[in-house]
Amino acid sequence: MKVTVVGLGLIGGSMAIDLRKAGLATSLIGIDQNPGHISKAIELGLVDKVLPENEAFATSDLIILAIPVNAIGAFLPSVLDAVNKNAIVIDAGSTKKMICQSVAGHSKRNQFVAAHPIAGTEYSGPESAFQGLFSDKTNIICERDKSSEKALAVATKIFEVLGMNTIFMEPEEHDKHVAYVSHLSHVSSFLLGQTVLDIEKDEKNIFDLAGSGFASTVRLAKSSPDMWTPIFEQNAEYLSQALLEYIMHLQKFQYHLQKRDAKELHKIMTKANGIRRVLEKS
Amino acid sequence: MKVTVVGLGLIGGSMAIDLRKAGLATSLIGIDQNPGHISKAIELGLVDKVLPENEAFATSDLIILAIPVNAIGAFLPSVLDAVNKNAIVIDAGSTKKMICQSVAGHSKRNQFVAAHPIAGTEYSGPESAFQGLFSDKTNIICERDKSSEKALAVATKIFEVLGMNTIFMEPEEHDKHVAYVSHLSHVSSFLLGQTVLDIEKDEKNIFDLAGSGFASTVRLAKSSPDMWTPIFEQNAEYLSQALLEYIMHLQKFQYHLQKRDAKELHKIMTKANGIRRVLEKS
Numbered sequence: 001m002k003v004t005v006v007g008l009g010l011i012g013g014s015m016a017i018d019l020r021k022a023g024l025a026t027s028l029i030g031i032d033q034n035p036g037h038i039s040k041a042i043e044l045g046l047v048d049k050v051l052p053e054n055e056a057f058a059t060s061d062l063i064i065l066a067i068p069v070n071a072i073g074a075f076l077p078s079v080l081d082a083v084n085k086n087a088i089v090i091d092a093g094s095t096k097k098m099i100c101q102s103v104a105g106h107s108k109r110n111q112f113v114a115a116h117p118i119a120g121t122e123y124s125g126p127e128s129a130f131q132g133l134f135s136d137k138t139n140i141i142c143e144r145d146k147s148s149e150k151a152l153a154v155a156t157k158i159f160e161v162l163g164m165n166t167i168f169m170e171p172e173e174h175d176k177h178v179a180y181v182s183h184l185s186h187v188s189s190f191l192l193g194q195t196v197l198d199i200e201k202d203e204k205n206i207f208d209l210a211g212s213g214f215a216s217t218v219r220l221a222k223s224s225p226d227m228w229t230p231i232f233e234q235n236a237e238y239l240s241q242a243l244l245e246y247i248m249h250l251q252k253f254q255y256h257l258q259k260r261d262a263k264e265l266h267k268i269m270t271k272a273n274g275i276r277r278v279l280e281k282s
Numbered sequence: 283m284k285v286t287v288v289g290l291g292l293i294g295g296s297m298a299i300d301l302r303k304a305g306l307a308t309s310l311i312g313i314d315q316n317p318g319h320i321s322k323a324i325e326l327g328l329v330d331k332v333l334p335e336n337e338a339f340a341t342s343d344l345i346i347l348a349i350p351v352n353a354i355g356a357f358l359p360s361v362l363d364a365v366n367k368n369a370i371v372i373d374a375g376s377t378k379k380m381i382c383q384s385v386a387g388h389s390k391r392n393q394f395v396a397a398h399p400i401a402g403t404e405y406s407g408p409e410s411a412f413q414g415l416f417s418d419k420t421n422i423i424c425e426r427d428k429s430s431e432k433a434l435a436v437a438t439k440i441f442e443v444l445g446m447n448t449i450f451m452e453p454e455e456h457d458k459h460v461a462y463v464s465h466l467s468h469v470s471s472f473l474l475g476q477t478v479l480d481i482e483k484d485e486k487n488i489f490d491l492a493g494s495g496f497a498s499t500v501r502l503a504k505s506s507p508d509m510w511t512p513i514f515e516q517n518a519e520y521l522s523q524a525l526l527e528y529i530m531h532l533q534k535f536q537y538h539l540q541k542r543d544a545k546e547l548h549k550i551m552t553k554a555n556g557i558r559r560v561l562e563k564s
Contacts, residue, residue, distance in 0.1 A: 118493045138490045181491040185499040191531040193557035206560045208420045209463040211400045216498050217467040222558050225551035243536045249473040254525045269507035275475035276504050278488045
């Protein structure tokens, strides 16, 4: 299968590695706005070569879009315009509503599969790609009924090869759930990082005092603003709601803290311990 | 050296393992309110035996207090009362001001070293203890001038054997810094856990959607409320201040999010990326 990967970062690069390894991708074309990423991806063997966009799209069996979500929405209609009638287009964006809307009326909508393989690290760029990133993780496909049977079959095969478990959801439902379970974690981490940086002007103290607990909680604050700004923008409604709930819980805690109400603090933490059930099963 | 460890949990148990391994503790006595913890600690070989408190204190060269911070403050004066004049007492509490105050006027104050070895995991109890927990971490000693030279020398040796780098601070300074760098992380994580549990009544969705980012950010929400309630209570003033700063940052972010102000969101995240400098050097 001739595969074009648009966006040679952590997600696109890691997919390329696994698809080639599985023998599914026999030829890999790379497209990226950043010329440095292209030469790095070729040097690392993530992709074989670069071609002009329209030539790549017209001659590929599968096109994977692994670029920021605003770029997917803007680019996807013209990608579908350019592909041949047997090609499949899959995206890997972390929001789904606006991306699905961008091709809602497109004549080749059924050649597109709207996906969100939930995997990643706080690193980005071709050097951050690695084999097995997606293994045992969950993939979400949205609007399955708008993709052709053939497109769904190819996409399902791809995500199987990546070792993922695919579930199906509507875009609104997807965006709401990931606001709480993924996007809110990122916001909480970014702002924990900022709060601590703001206060601890003397960074030496943070170096010394930061235990592994802090490092774990603040890890996502290292994530790429270029990638996350459009995700937050596109999911602003649900994320804003999640953030208000979070702030409300923090304010309640702060109220009990100021009152030194040990009983209430203990109760809140005991409830929060319930997250063990989730983490240990996931 | 004959060592008594009060509190046979993660901290006390892990200290016992390392001190025995290094040959520093030739005999280990365990004390714990929980009889199950004592028998488990003996079964695991963390300590050799149990003795009545006053007998243990009167006959030990070193007493380590690794119990919740409120219990340290309440118990420490009577421990100092009971020890012989050559013994050293070290605590491992995560707050220092109230603990230091509890023995400020004690006639044996100079036999006590107020310490905070910054290490831990989200687990507790004797089974969670392991060799090397403290290795390459930071230990803080407060009010060094109130401990005798001999007591400081013994404590320094102990923390060296644990593989820790010891720094010195006053209690107020200690409590303020750890409020931001350790305690706030725990609060942010506990309440992230609660927010997500509250909304995602259908836990199946969290299992499926929780990526490793969420798991990392919410890990500390599994921590023990029995241990953390007294820490938060004792450090309520500084933690409350840290929490208000954090809430203020979250509110600003939410404001820009609602306005879809991508530029501001990007700017905030780029600033937060500065935490990389801290994490990569620590």
